[in-house]
Each structure stands twice: as structure tokens, then as C-alpha cells.
Amino acid sequence: MTTNHHHHQLLTLLLFLLSTSTSSQSHQPKQDNPITRFQQFLQINTAHPNPNYYNPISFLITQAKSIGLTYRTLEFTPNKPLLLLSWPGSNPSIPSILLNSHLDSVPAEPSKWSHPPFSASISADGCIFARGSQDDKSISLQYLEAIRNLKFVSNFTPTRTLHISYVPDEEIGGLDGAAKFFGSREFEDLNVGFVLDEGQASVSDEFRVFYADRSPWGLIIRAKGGPGHGSRMFDNGAMENLMKSVEAISGFRESRFDVVKAGQAANSEVVSINPVYIKAGIPSPTGFVMNMQPSEAEAGFDVRLPPTADPESIRKRIAEEWAPATRNMTYEIIEKGPIKDHMGRPLMTATNDSNPWWSVFKQAITAIGGKLAKPEILPSTTDARFIRQLGIPALGFSPMTNTPILLHDHNEFLKDTVYLKGIEVYESIISSLSSFEGASDKKVTV
């Protein structure tokens, strides 16, 4: 009887344990840890063309509250809010540190993915698949996890105030996001002395760091000429004029690409120009009119200028060789952001002893046994250019070593161990930067 009774109790306990363990596996009151928090954040779809910015902000505010950070939202453009978190330092009068990331991501084509792009599912070897896992929701949360650990595990108190900003619209140029924020009175009041923004994954065991972006231009060239019968050879037709320019541009492109192929410069260190569209021809119900030379033709190019390039010489080339008025051509340059800073200097952050923040950053990496690759210019463009325009030093950095570069690609993923290591890296960087007292204490003026 007693034995039976004990058996019965044991069985009940077993059943109870079994039932709780299966129920926690099936529906998801998941345990709360850095990886599950990262997954939850990745499951919030913020992809263009219709990113929802309020959901990720609400998630981040919950995190901020649990860490004890102050928060406020700013909305410089309707429905494009940004979130600003702060961790006040013991000496709020000296310049602060800003950790920036963007809320949005590029779209994903689910049919081309091995895992649904907003599932954040983990493979057996720990790879977390999601759009935004590398670009750049990893750093968005790593900043917070690092602060959580510094605060609650290390009992660390910053000397400088730390701000964390989450901005909208980076992936579509940042003009309604970072550009408005960094140009605002609210930003000026933060008295920011140094900024960390996103970087890129590294396929080796060295962390990559970026001291400049290339400035993007959209170039449109248009040609006009007399229309003519398709059978007739005549001078100055629109297509002929356009094709002469396309040839000249291709020659320039090849000369720059040769420098890269010869190993004399990195891709991101030269001016690139790539054709993105050609618009010409007279449409017909079956395609195009085939026996007529059109009177107008145009082509579009993506142009990227490294900070060391001379924009005036490129403008001159466009005006004189690529779209000369003497050949009935016109052009339009769409500048997508600044090229020089407010003092007319190239948009780059010094990575030598002239920049005290650089030394602190570098030491923080080596302090935890990390290796840093030679600083690079980012081939693409981030919001950091709007910071550098103000003359404020900014580095692009995403701590992802031994990771394929998958931003904007199908099957974007980040390995759990790489993500967790990144948190440690930020703990070192954040504690070093925020306790560093040596840099100029003068207020940043814009």
C-alpha cells in the first residue's frame, strides 16, 4: 500500500515533468537568454518596402526597461520613428559615446531561402537564419546585451554617457532617418564625441573595421538627336551619341578595375561606375519599332567615390567626355549624401595616433584576445557618412569573424557562438570607450 502510494506519487511527478518539458518545447514561452532574445528580434519583419518600425521599437523599449536604460522616441518624418536609449555616465559633461544601428532591412525572397527569412530558425550547428541577422540586427541587440552584462555582472558604471540609437530607412538612403537625426538639435544636445556604426562580416579570424564609406552617386546621361530611318547611316543620332558615351565610361571603368585586379588598390579604394539601366527605343505592340532610330536615349549608372577621390575631376569628366553638350547630351547627378565634411575635408575617420578614440578602440579589441584587420573603406554606404560629415569620428564595426558575408543575400545567417562572442567584444569596447577620459573635452560644434 505504502509502496504503491509512493509509486503513484513518483508517477505523478514523472508525468508532471514530462508534460512541462513537452509543453515548453511545443509552444514558446521560451527561456529568456541572449539567443532567444536575438531570435525574437529577428522574427519582427522590418523589411522594405513597408517596414514596421513600431514593433521593433516596442521590443527594444522592453529590453531597455529590463536593463534600466532611459528611452525616448523621436519622429522627424511621420511613421518613421527612431529610438534613443541612454545610460548616463558619472561625468555627463564630457562628450558622450553613440552606438548606432538601423531598424530596417532589405527584402527577402522566401522561395530562395532554405529557412523562412523571418523564422530565425537555428540549424544543428548553431546558425541562425534570418534577414537582418548580419545587417544589422546583430549589433542592435549585442549593444544591449553587452550593457546588460556590464551593468549586472560586472557592476560597471560608465564615466561618459552612452547613447544607443535605432534609426529608420538606412537601407533606402537614410535621408528621412539618420540624416535628419544627426542634423537635429536633439542630436547636437547629446554632445557626441565618438560613434560606432555597422561594419561587415569577416571571413577570417580578424575583425574588420571601416574608417570611411564610399559616397554614392546616381548618374543619368541623356542623348538627343535627329530621328531617322533604320536603314540610313547619319551622324549625331541619339543612340549613336549615347553609345559613344557608354564606350568612354566602360573604358574608365576598366582602367579602375585593372588597378584592383593588379592588386594595387582594394575595390573600395577606387571610383567605381557600373551601368544599371538603358532606356531607348520606340515601343510597338510586339516589342520595339525596328526600322527607326529614336531621337532620345538615356542610360543610368551607379557611381561610388572613395573619400580620397576628387569629385570635381569626376564632374569635369562627365561634363566633357561622358555627356558633352557638343554631342547634344545632358546629364543629372543624384548625390545621395555628403562627399566632404563641414570643413571641406574628406569624409574619413583617422585610424592612427592622431585620433585618441582609435587607440582606445584598438586596445579594447586586443584586450580580449581579438585581432584587428587593416582598417578599410566600406565598398557600400552606411549612415556613418552623416556623422563624419559633422566632423565626428565614426568607425564601422560588426564583430563577426569566420563568417561569410551575406548581407542582402539569400540565406543570411549568423552563428550563435559568433553572436555571443560579439557581446563580449562590445563589453570590452563599451567599457573602454566610456571610461576613457583623455579625449578632448570640448563640445562638438557643428
Ligand SMILES: *[C@@H]1O[C@H](CO)[C@@H](O)[C@H](O)[C@H]1NC(C)=O
Ligand atoms: C543635336 O540635335 C539636333 C536635333 O535634335 C540635330 O539636328 C543636331 O545635328 C544635333 N547635334 C549634334 C552635335 O549631335
Ligand SMILES: *[C@@H]1O[C@H](CO)[C@@H](O)[C@H](O)[C@H]1NC(C)=O
Ligand atoms: C593620421 O591619419 C590622417 C588621416 O588619414 C592623416 O591625415 C594624418 O596625417 C595622420 N597623422 C599621423 C600623425 O600619422
Ligand SMILES: [Zn+2]
Ligand atoms: Zn546595414
